[in-house]
Amino acid sequence: MKIRFLLPLAVALCFSAQLLAMPKNSNQLSDPRVRQAIAYAIDMDTIQETLLEGKAIVADSHIPNGPFKKPGLPKYSYDPDKARQLLKEANWDSSQELDMVYYYSDQLTVDLMTAIQAYLSDVGVKMNFRKLEGDVGAQLWTAPKDPQNGPSAVKWDLAYGAHGPLALQEYFSRYKTGEMSISPADAKLDGMIDVLTSTADIDAQKKIFFEMEDYIQNELFTLPLYYQQAFIYESNKLNRNGQIYGNPQYNYDWDIAKWTVEPDASGKMVMNTNTGPTEFFDHPWFNPGLFITNKVLHDRLITCDGGLAPTRPKMAKYYNLSKDAKTLIFELRDGLQWHDGSVITAEEIEWNIELALKVPNIMPIFKTTFSYLEGAKAFMDGSASNISGIAVSGNKITLSFAQVDPNVLLTFSQWAPLPRKYLEDVDPAKFQQHPFWQNPIGSGPYKVKEVKMNDYLVMVPFENYHEGVARIDEIVAYPSNDNDANLVKNALARKLDYGFTKNVADVKSLEEMDHMRVYPADIPYTRMIWFNKYAKN
Amino acid sequence: MFIYFTRRLLYLIPMLLGISFLIYLGLELTPGDILSYLLPPEAIADMKPEELAAMREALGLNDPFIIRYIYWLGGILQGDFGYSLASGVPISQLVLERVPATLELSVAALLFSTFLGVILGSISALRRGSLLDNSLTIFGMIGVSIPEFIFGLSALVIFALQLEWLPVGKRLMPGYDSYWDHMPHLVMPAMVLGLIMTAGVMRYTRSSMLDSLNKEFIRTARSKGIPEWRINFIHGLRVALIPVVVLIGFRLPMLIGGTVIIEQVFQWPGIGNLFVNAVRGQNYPLVMMISFLSVTAVLFASFLIDLLTALLDPRIKLE
Incomplete structure (x- = not known):
């Protein structure tokens, strides 16, 4: 009896295992064994120690270490013999030359590509690499017209890049059928993504995250290489007075208003930093925390801890998310002001959300949250003049969502409202080009005192900030982008008191300076190789 | 005419x-x-x-x-220079904001290189074939062959980071009230740029001076018993300077777009810096406008030099 049931089961299991290990189409990269062989062929531990100078963590999943990462995921540690064996089993055509693309301009990427090329060559896989120029997005992610059978709408076989999402769901939601250029339709994955993006329940999220990580890492949809760290640097003049460290790329409850700096000869506390504007202030709806200006000039409705988990209200007196996660209520604090002294109203928050929906270059997670509001679709297509899911009464704002967004609170911990009166005439498609971004008015603990574009920016405490006046007298920000080319020389000249970088060479130099401290921060930022698994034309 | x-x-x-x-x-x-x-x-x-x-x-x-x-x-x-694609700011405003910084650096470097180049070139010509002449020739070759960024970074390490005599870069800092406050920031970039340009002026002055010292009028002056220093510096150098002035005249407009590397090394917020950012950003209206202004400046300088040369030298006939 038992044998009668077990035998077909065993046959079915073997058959399905066999099916899993089969190529899905004429592209050999659709065969998981080939992808696994590539993973086994690359010695990431050596790359981490040498090229990355120990300043990264070898990855074994998209999601970095933390509560949402499943323990015991399959690792593909360096094993060239196993790689060769898998390639042999998959009948790898050694005359094939893989085309690897990337979009970074730095030397480290070229060195990494060269190393990977050598590792692959060692197991009999030829690979050439090239930098993508022009419309990178279209060249990387144009999905095929037929997401089931292809053919591929992109030209490459392997792509090296990074994903540093604000919300962990974003790591996987992009794998949904039809969204990406790399994976033929997968009903199982689609089902998991639907669950992942529609629950706000932490336990349910964790469960589905674990399932997805297991599935994706076993099938090796994408090869995660390493988790990049951010390195916060501070001079020994700076004192955070017990305030926390966290993900420096975003906003968290760091309470800069309580920070102090050793006073200069005149008794003034001046903090020097970088990421000041060169030609304009980057708007905070796209990069909410990458630049010091967006961190301190603008306030948020709620705040979060260093790991970006929402913790407490900020501009809001309180907030309440309903049990079904479909209604969010904020009540603004009384007497909230913009830097010009005018009052911040709940109607302005409504207007801001409506504008944000029309601005093309805003953070995807913000757009997702706002587009889930009831009536957002009608507002976007022009059939409604307002979003019906936003109701304002006095200082109270009620947001009603048509579908659950697990990251709704995260959005409001990063998204900054802006003063309506200065932006009323803005063309959403040219949002960044509006004159407002030459000298913005915000609501954060610091306000602009003087800006000499491309020379310096001076910010001083906002006297009516709702959490008290900040203690540092002046923040002077010198112009740079987030990868400051002058970081080391300015730090040596003691013209930098705070900042962060991901540049490994700069970190090594900073660590050698007696007057600087460096703190590594684990951030969700995973470097990976995407496999194009569609059949080619 | x-x-x-x-x-x-x-x-x-x-x-x-x-x-x-x-x-x-x-x-x-x-x-x-x-x-x-x-x-x-x-x-x-x-x-x-x-x-x-x-x-x-x-x-x-x-x-x-x-x-x-x-x-x-x-x-x-129609006089509309357009808008920066990145910021939406009128290009005329961006250029006007940065021209003073570049002019300041260019003029300082030009004055420095002219002064030093003419003196050293003259000495080299007067001591032709001597150890001093050979040493200055070698100095000139080194000046021409060392890339600007190496020269600049070396100066930064020595004078700003080790000796701490000069600021590490930038032009304006908060609290600067008068124009002279930022002069210490100008010294290093101007001297580095000037030293690089000195070699050319020096070599040009030397050959022009040698040419001039072999002319008939110099022999006539000597036969009249005029003191040697007067022959060299009043008669000889004055004539020798005409081609040097032409060279210098050409250099100023070229410097408007030619200080790119020095501006990068010293964080100098001039036209060169703006141009690099515009090229990187494919901000084509801005790139076009800066290039157009540089080209216009060079063409007009060439025109003005032709005009001046023709007015000063009666041997030039214009048809």
Whole structure:
């Protein structure tokens, strides 16, 4: 009896295992064994120690270490013999030359590509690499017209890049059928993504995250290489007075208003930093925390801890998310002001959300949250003049969502409202080009005192900030982008008191300076190789 | 003569048009666009094609190349220099904000290099074949061959970081009230740029001086018993300086766009810095305008030098 049931089961299991290990189409990269062989062929531990100078963590999943990462995921540690064996089993055509693309301009990427090329060559896989120029997005992610059978709408076989999402769901939601250029339709994955993006329940999220990580890492949809760290640097003049460290790329409850700096000869506390504007202030709806200006000039409705988990209200007196996660209520604090002294109203928050929906270059997670509001679709297509899911009464704002967004609170911990009166005439498609971004008015603990574009920016405490006046007298920000080319020389000249970088060479130099401290921060930022698994034309 | 100069002036128009078209074409052929600069690659990778298309449309990037060129040229003819694609700020404002910084650096470097180059070149000519002449020749060769950034970074390490005599870079700092406050910031970039240019002036002065010292009028002066220092510096150097002045005259407009590397090394917020950022960002209206201004400056300088040379030297006949 038992044998009668077990035998077909065993046959079915073997058959399905066999099916899993089969190529899905004429592209050999659709065969998981080939992808696994590539993973086994690359010695990431050596790359981490040498090229990355120990300043990264070898990855074994998209999601970095933390509560949402499943323990015991399959690792593909360096094993060239196993790689060769898998390639042999998959009948790898050694005359094939893989085309690897990337979009970074730095030397480290070229060195990494060269190393990977050598590792692959060692197991009999030829690979050439090239930098993508022009419309990178279209060249990387144009999905095929037929997401089931292809053919591929992109030209490459392997792509090296990074994903540093604000919300962990974003790591996987992009794998949904039809969204990406790399994976033929997968009903199982689609089902998991639907669950992942529609629950706000932490336990349910964790469960589905674990399932997805297991599935994706076993099938090796994408090869995660390493988790990049951010390195916060501070001079020994700076004192955070017990305030926390966290993900420096975003906003968290760091309470800069309580920070102090050793006073200069005149008794003034001046903090020097970088990421000041060169030609304009980057708007905070796209990069909410990458630049010091967006961190301190603008306030948020709620705040979060260093790991970006929402913790407490900020501009809001309180907030309440309903049990079904479909209604969010904020009540603004009384007497909230913009830097010009005018009052911040709940109607302005409504207007801001409506504008944000029309601005093309805003953070995807913000757009997702706002587009889930009831009536957002009608507002976007022009059939409604307002979003019906936003109701304002006095200082109270009620947001009603048509579908659950697990990251709704995260959005409001990063998204900054802006003063309506200065932006009323803005063309959403040219949002960044509006004159407002030459000298913005915000609501954060610091306000602009003087800006000499491309020379310096001076910010001083906002006297009516709702959490008290900040203690540092002046923040002077010198112009740079987030990868400051002058970081080391300015730090040596003691013209930098705070900042962060991901540049490994700069970190090594900073660590050698007696007057600087460096703190590594684990951030969700995973470097990976995407496999194009569609059949080619 | 009037007809000659009017004709020369009119020649500038097709030259400017041709050069502007070539620059525009060159920029068009470069891969990428302003969005690749405004948005990080990961963000572009995440955005939907229709969102990117809307941004391109709003920035006027979807028009064909030739239409955009005609619009741009039409704007220039009406005095409208256009707007930076990155910030929306009028280009005239951006250029005017940065021209003083570049002029300040260029003029300081030019004065320094001229002063030093003429003195050293004259000494070299007067001590021809001596150890001093050979040493100065070697110095000149070194000056010409060392890349600007190595020279600049070495000066930074020695004078700003080790000796702490001069600031590490930048031009203006908060709290500077008068024009002279930022002079310490000018010293190092001006001297580095000036020293690099000195070699050329020195070599030019030397050969011109040698040529001049072999002329008949010098022999006549000597036969009259005029003191040697007067022969060398009043008679000889004055004549020798004419070609040197032409060289220097050409250098100033070229410096407007030629201080790029020094501005990068010393964080000097001039036209060079603006130009580099504009090229990186495929901010074509800004690149076009800066290139156009540099080319115009060089062409006009060449025109003015022709004019001056003709007025000063009666041997030049104009037809």
